[in-house]
Amino acid sequence: MQPNILESEQPQDNLLRPLLLKYLSYWPLFLVLLILCGAGALLYLQFKVPVYELKATIIIKDEQKGMDDSKMIESLDVFSSKKLVENEIEVIKSQTLAQEVVRKLHLYAPVSEKGRFTDRSAYIASPVQIVAKYPDSIEAVNKVNFTYNAGKQQVVINHTAYPLLQWVNSPYGVLKFMPNPNYGHQPSRTANTLYFSLVPVEYVADDLVATLEVSASNKLSTVVNISFKDELPQRGKAIVNELIAAYNRAAVVEKNILAANTLAFVQNRLQYVVQELDSVETNLQHFKTQNKIVDIDAQGKQFLQNVGENDQKIGDLNMQLAVLDQVENYVLGKGGKGSIVPSTFGITDPVLSNLLEKLYNTELEYEKVKKIAPENNPILVSITDQISKIKPGILDNIKSQRKGLIAGKRDLETTNGKYTSMLSSIPSKERKLLEISRQQSIKNNIYTFLLQKREEAAISYASAVANSRLVDSAIASKYPVSPNKLTIYLIALVVAVGSGATYIEVKGFLNTNISSRNEIEKYTSVPIVGELVKSDFKTPVVVSEDASSLIAEEFRQLRTALGYLGINARKKRLLITSSISAEGKSFVAVNLAMSLALANKKVALVDIDLRRPALASMLNMAETEGISQYLKGEKEIEAIIKRTEYSPNLFLIPSGPATNNPSELLLNGKIEDLFTYLAGAFEYIIIDTSPMNPVTDASILSPLCDATLYIIRQSITPRMFVQKLDKYSRVKNLKNIAIVLNGVNTKGFNRYNNGYSYGYSYVENKKNIIIKGLGKIV
Incomplete structure (x- = not known):
């Protein structure tokens, strides 16, 4: 593979740098995703009910492990039994004890209050609690709204009043409404609608056991750690302490x-x-x-x-x-x-x-x-x-x-x-x-x-x-153990970065067009002599005598690079073509010619794209007389050479009226006479011709020229044509061919982030960059 002519001007990329630059070029996308995921994480933390961890510790009296402090009554208790810690842990986690706790604390009848966005437990916010006379036979009931009349000491359900502290027959079974001993631990919120549900005891016990963790402190002791997680620390304390009490009662x-x-x-x-x-x-x-x-x-x-x-x-x-x-x-x-x-x-x-x-x-x-x-x-x-x-x-x-x-x-x-x-x-x-x-x-x-x-x-x-x-006894954690803010924000960050990277990779996988200089170097050995940033100017002519933009400077660099291709006073014919239309070959031809003209070189800009001519309109000139008429013998060479208004050194030979047989006209021998005449009158001849695919105009003209500039446009040129470029240069005899990468996107961090663009008016302020970047994403 031939070395790229401009390769010495760029630092060698390591393995990580291209990937990093690839992702950083999509920084507006990552910014939007970070904002969205961060907002989602913030909303999740705002509405997610915090969960606290309750911990308690007991010692199991076991003669095989640890110290047994029952000596005080050992002489009297002839039936003292020694418990294995492992078995006792299973007893503590058993359904039997869990159901006893559920019955004792009336957890089968949870009271909740309706909130604006989510409902919350009213364990300490409800003035009453519900007790079932036969808790083991209750059926599931969901969301029974009620109100509490403090003056009359009544609970009203569906316009039916029930007194406190009495067993009453209700549509939901035999119930008793009792004052809540936990009520008043925090400011009252009874203005919100209260409702209760009935859940079978075994279901509540299943949830309790699933949240309960019981483990031995170590293998050499009989200390047992009990851990339980709950949204309400007060309720969690009551559950853990009652579980220990139930275990002790069962043992006695x-x-x-x-x-x-x-x-x-x-x-x-x-x-x-x-x-x-x-x-x-x-x-x-x-x-x-x-x-x-x-x-x-x-x-x-x-x-x-x-x-x-x-x-x-x-x-x-x-x-x-x-x-x-x-x-x-x-x-x-x-x-x-x-x-x-x-x-x-x-x-x-x-x-x-x-x-x-x-x-x-x-x-x-x-x-x-x-x-x-x-x-x-x-x-x-x-x-x-x-x-x-x-x-x-x-x-x-x-x-x-x-x-x-x-x-x-x-x-x-x-x-x-x-x-x-x-x-x-x-x-x-x-x-x-x-x-x-x-x-x-x-x-x-x-x-x-x-x-x-x-x-x-x-x-x-x-x-x-x-x-x-x-x-x-049960002690609640000072801060919630769930949700963990740091973890949630890290997940949001990973989701944002991961989804952005996935989007970029999927987009790259589905994209069949050239996306970077590295990709060109991967598929062809044809050297790259220049890169042109994407122009945001409204006029196609971006090079002028007082232009200080980045793209104008790049055309000046391209002008200098022509020497590497052998374009000089003796070899002055430069053919410009591309793979397909819309790659900017005419744009490159006009501005390269303008750059040469500003260097006090007499330049002939020849439009031989007889199918879709564009140079005349780009230079604000009318398509009156041109090459097509000359090739047909209708006009002389002097009649079709037009001076442009942009520079006294820049002359245009327009394409002329459209014709049905441009390839045949190019083969009639008169084009050689035109080039010979122009070589004697001008220092540089810039020839804009049709794309390589699917016509053969460039193949016909290339042997008559001294060098060929092949224009590739980022995100426009199909990858398949670049992969075949080496073959084109041999089969179609593209003489002294070199590549110009056009339309390089400057969003994010690319090869110009090293201060290369410092001082040029083309560099936009941050606000415009952000707005344009977001606009591209949308």
Whole structure:
């Protein structure tokens, strides 16, 4: 590719500079988009309801993580349960707790006020709140307008008055209108229309859970962070605090249920033991009265004492065996679904006690998770596996314990047999008395033991505390977390720049015309000898003796560049053509000729565009006599050479009247005579001919000329012709061809932004640039 003749006059562009200049040339478009997107962002922020974030912190009491501060009551609470933080987080986020909060705060009946552009919640602006008697059965109702009569303490709906603090039958269900405890926290806006809606509890709970975030502070602690977002900080605080309270209530209720079940079990056992004890004491009293027994012989006392001790041991063993049977039946599931958890009192083996406690806690955890999760939940499956692994160990331990207890019982019974044989020598009355007393002692010990355990269970029931401790109650953020002004404005900026860039790229993709100098250099090796800015002058002649405009200076540069093409005193014929019409070839021909004439050069401007002549009208001259008549032999050369009014050195040879066969006329040989004559009379010959497409006039004339200026106009010349320019220069014999880029748009920042245009009157003030730029966009 040949180097461009003017390339040394321009700095080398880096990869980013052409793209930047391309976009900056559309600065009015970006300005409009920035204004529109900025206004849109401002309106969005104006009407978007701000959202605040509420945060609270609690500590879950868990023996596996962090510190458990329940030691103060640990000695009394025999049913203290240890919670896994992960499970408790799921409980806090459960629908069950969320629905309880919705019912407690009456969130199923939101009150709103109509605004000018958007409605807002009237949580603190409404003097009343609506309570449904059966919230779980309400149906969705949308926007029920009402008014509040403060004097009569009434709510009016559709001309029907309803009193406050009373259950009333309304078209929307059984409702109660109550004074709003939150009313008055801000200036009253009750002048606006108020309305309420009814939303099913589960729907409101779904929205609440979706906005709620619960997470552990870290893996090594039991601190749980609760976060909630709401438009109203007061309502958000109430929701978070009530959620924590509901969670604590649920934990206390669960512990109380366990304690109540244990109390019922102990009470049932007490009733049975009391009956047996009463029966034994009655028999003892009746026996002593009937047999008039007051004291027992010392020997009998000794035997009785030994037998009594053994019997007590046997009783303990029997009780332990009975407890083992109950535990075994419970583990094997023989008690049936929902059976009472058996007591482990009397079990002295620490291994079995630990296994049973682990089983009870695991089953309790299973029941709790089952309430909030489906049966195929991975947590339930995991807990079930744990239960299945614990039970075999318990059964093996029971078997071993039973074997040892039976052996011990057998030994005691053998020993008692010996004592019994010794007692045979004691009178039967005394022996009978000893047996009754022994039964009384056994029953009394059991009774005392059960009384003690009942009191312990009652204390645990009364002292049940929640499994969490509040660290920080709900605190609202000082500033809204949504919408974020910076983010919105950044989005507006990205949208403005992105949409502008997209428009430019799509426009460039769909545009089939040449848009820049770089594009010309990409498609052809023909050198570029000049660039001409787009002219806003009303007259086609922009070059004059006192002209100081930018485009006039560019024509002077083009005049200088002719030397690079070899145009001089010996080679003076310069052909000017283009691809299609409207590319400004005649404009370039007139002003280039004028520039040469002002340099005191005698110039002949020849209009050989026999199809659409334009030079005469551009120079304010009539199309009377011209080349077409000369080529037909109707006029002599001297008759068609006209002096112009613009310069004494500028002469025009007009095209003359239109003809039907211009190509044939150009081939009759007379055009060579014309050029020879003009070469002897003028220093420069500027020839304006028809465009290359679709006629052949330029191809006919080019061999007769010394150089060719090919005019390309920005945004007008189709790209396909530039791509074929190298081929044209060879096939159509365009001699010494060079390109002039015409109509370069000066909007924005282009190659003239380096101060090149400083001092020229063509440079417009900023106001005109902006107005014209906006006008082009429209």
